[in-house]
Amino acid sequence: MGKNDHEAIHAELDGDKEAYGALVLRHSHSLFRVAFRVTGNEADADDVVKEAFLRGYRMLESFESRSNFGTWSAARAQGLSSVAAQKPAN
Helix, strand or coil: CCHHHHHHHHHHHHCCHHHHHHHHHHHHHHHHHHHHHCCCCCHHHHHHHHHHHHHHHHHHCCCCCCEEEEEHHHHHHHHHHHHHHHHCCC
C-alpha cells in the first residue's frame, strides 16, 4: 500500500492484482463525497463509487501518467452521479 498512484497503476498493469485495491482504498472516500453531493443518497453514492472504480479498472490502460488518478476517477464519479441523480426514485 506504500506505492503512490502512478506506481500502483504500473504495478497493476504489470500483473500485481492487489495494486488496484490500494487505489480503491486510497480514493473511495473522496469519490463517495463527490457522488453523495450529487445524488444526495448513500445507496446511490455507493453504487456510483463501485461503478466508477469498475470502469476505471477496465480503462486503466488508457490512463495517462501526466494525469492525477484521483481527478481522473472523480470525473467519472461526477458523470455517473449525474445520471444516478436523474433516475426516478422507486
